[in-house]
Amino acid sequence: xxxxxxxxxxxxxxxxxxxxxxxxxxxxxxxxxxxxxxxxxxxxxxxxxxxxxxxxxxxxxxxxxxxxxxxxxxxxxxxxxxxxxxxxxxxxxxxxxxxxxxxxxxxxxxxxxxxxxxxxxxxxxxxxxxxxxxxxxxxxxxxxxxxxxxxxxxxxxxxx
Amino acid sequence: xxxxxxxxxxxxxxxxxxxxxxxxxxxxxxxxxxxxxxxxxxxxxxxxxxxxxxxxxxxxxxxxxxxxxxxxxxxxxxxxxxxxxxxxxxxxxxxxxxxxxxxxxxxxxxxxxxxxxxxxxxxxxxxxxxxxxxxxxxxxxxxxxxxxxxxxxxxxxxxxxxxxxxxxxxxxxxxxxxxxxxxxxxxxxxxxxxxxxxxxxxxxxxxxxxxxxxxxxxxxxxxxxxxxxxxxxxxxxxxxxxxxxxxxxxxxxxxxxxxxxxxxxxxxxxxxxxxxxxxxxxxxxxxxxxxxxxxxxxxxxxxxxxxxxxxxxxxxxx
Numbered sequence: 483x484x485x486x487x488x489x490x491x492x493x494x495x496x497x498x499x500x501x502x503x504x505x506x507x508x509x510x511x512x513x514x515x516x517x518x519x520x521x522x523x524x525x526x527x528x529x530x531x532x533x534x535x536x537x538x539x540x541x542x543x544x545x546x547x548x549x550x551x552x553x554x555x556x557x558x559x560x561x562x563x564x565x566x567x568x569x570x571x572x573x574x575x576x577x578x579x580x581x582x583x584x585x586x587x588x589x590x591x592x593x594x595x596x597x598x599x600x601x602x603x604x605x606x607x608x609x610x611x612x613x614x615x616x617x618x619x620x621x622x623x624x625x626x627x628x629x630x631x632x633x634x635x636x637x638x639x640x641x642x
Numbered sequence: 643x644x645x646x647x648x649x650x651x652x653x654x655x656x657x658x659x660x661x662x663x664x665x666x667x668x669x670x671x672x673x674x675x676x677x678x679x680x681x682x683x684x685x686x687x688x689x690x691x692x693x694x695x696x697x698x699x700x701x702x703x704x705x706x707x708x709x710x711x712x713x714x715x716x717x718x719x720x721x722x723x724x725x726x727x728x729x730x731x732x733x734x735x736x737x738x739x740x741x742x743x744x745x746x747x748x749x750x751x752x753x754x755x756x757x758x759x760x761x762x763x764x765x766x767x768x769x770x771x772x773x774x775x776x777x778x779x780x781x782x783x784x785x786x787x788x789x790x791x792x793x794x795x796x797x798x799x800x801x802x803x804x805x806x807x808x809x810x811x812x813x814x815x816x817x818x819x820x821x822x823x824x825x826x827x828x829x830x831x832x833x834x835x836x837x838x839x840x841x842x843x844x845x846x847x848x849x850x851x852x853x854x855x856x857x858x859x860x861x862x863x864x865x866x867x868x869x870x871x872x873x874x875x876x877x878x879x880x881x882x883x884x885x886x887x888x889x890x891x892x893x894x895x896x897x898x899x900x901x902x903x904x905x906x907x908x909x910x911x912x913x914x915x916x917x918x919x920x921x922x923x924x925x926x927x928x929x930x931x932x933x934x935x936x937x938x939x940x941x942x943x944x945x946x947x948x949x950x951x952x953x954x955x956x957x958x959x960x
Contacts, residue, residue, distance in 0.1 A: 606843075617851065636664065
């Protein structure tokens with residue numbers, strides 16, 4: 483019996499944020515399990531446990547996914563649809579081979595989507611990062627920038 | 643092979659906030675608290691000797707209050723009287739968000755603990771009086787436990803100051819939170835969680851503030867001001883030592899005075915004798931008290947010493 487993986491390199495998270503750690507651990511564990519089961523979920527479908535779970539994680543994280551990544555993910559799906567359509571239209575392939583090919587191509591695309599989602603996950607409010615601040619010199623710039631009624635944000639707002 | 647992942651510029655999508663920007667956001671929050679949200683601000687700076695906690699407090703005052711620099715000597719206070727004076731001036735001049743630094747005075751006129759108790763009382767009272775002007779008050783102490791529970795509860799933030807370099811100090815910032823149900827206080831790092839491109843980004847905890855040397859001429863003025871206080875402390879200590887010496891001398895004179903009276907009473911013991919109802923003669927401490935202007939306690943002591951001397955004499959004769 484293989485050992486169950488419990489450490490997902492989560493040392494970046496504060497020990498106090500146990501709930502967040504738990505959520506992130508569950509996401510990674512679910513995917514880890516799913517990757518072990520690569521069989522298709524039905525004879526008709528090319529979807530596997532892995533691709534289904536990537537979809538689930540995607541819906542969980544969509545709220546925190548920035549526009550740039552959303553566009554990239556949508557583009558990946560469009561490409562995938564195109565590839566699936568090409569395979570469907572290929573008359574030379576048998577139905578069984580069509581499903582095998584679709585399964586392989588879907589896996590490739592979904593793994594790419596998953597890689598992007600891991601970045602979203604580690605940059606969402608679920609994760610915590612430590613930041614350092616620095617005040618050096620004559621403080622003139624700092625004083626000028628802080629004495630204003632508008633909130634000074636960590637990031638400059640980019641209009642969407 | 644699809645490779646979108648490596649082609650994307652994640653640093654552009656998720657830029658890390660620069661330490662300078664974090665400082666601007668953090669101090670802007672404090673400034674807005676005083677000037678926009680109309681709150682007072684009480685912060686405590688603690689750390690070992692010579693780590694720069696007083697200078698850090700001065701930096702905070704300088705950054706947050708535009709009137710602090712010109713009034714530095716009046717705003718960095720070392721005792722209760724100066725503290726009240728600073729608040730009175732802030733009130734008279736109607737200064738909003740005026741900063742006052744309550745520097746450590748453990749070796750001053752009161753013990754550290756009593757000083758902070760006094761300070762807490764004054765601050766509580768003054769906050770009622772000048773609360774509408776939203777002052778910023780910075781406590782400076784070597785040990786956070788010096789500050790009593792009331793003053794500790796007043797503090798909204800605690801800054802642990804340390805120094806490993808001559809050019810800057812390192813500060814761990816903590817906000818103090820109270821649990822009203824259990825009367826416990828706990829501390830937590832300042833947190834930033836912001837939307838970027840309409841999407842909530844991750845939580846940033848500020849765990850370190852690197853603060854450079856106080857700019858000139860503020861630094862020089864603070865050093866001169868604190869040195870004047872330290873000199874006055876030395877002078878005060880010198881005077882206290884002189885008082886102790888004087889008291890010791892007084893005690894010596896007093897002891898020799900008692901001895902002389904004992905000798906006098908012993909030599910002319912008959913003058914101090916009175917007859918009891920039973921017809922016995924005894925030394926009367928009332929007479930000793932009257933003739934030598936002594937308190938009852940000392941006249942009794944003189945009587946006891948004389949009697950002891952007489953007993954010794956009678957022992958040697960037998």
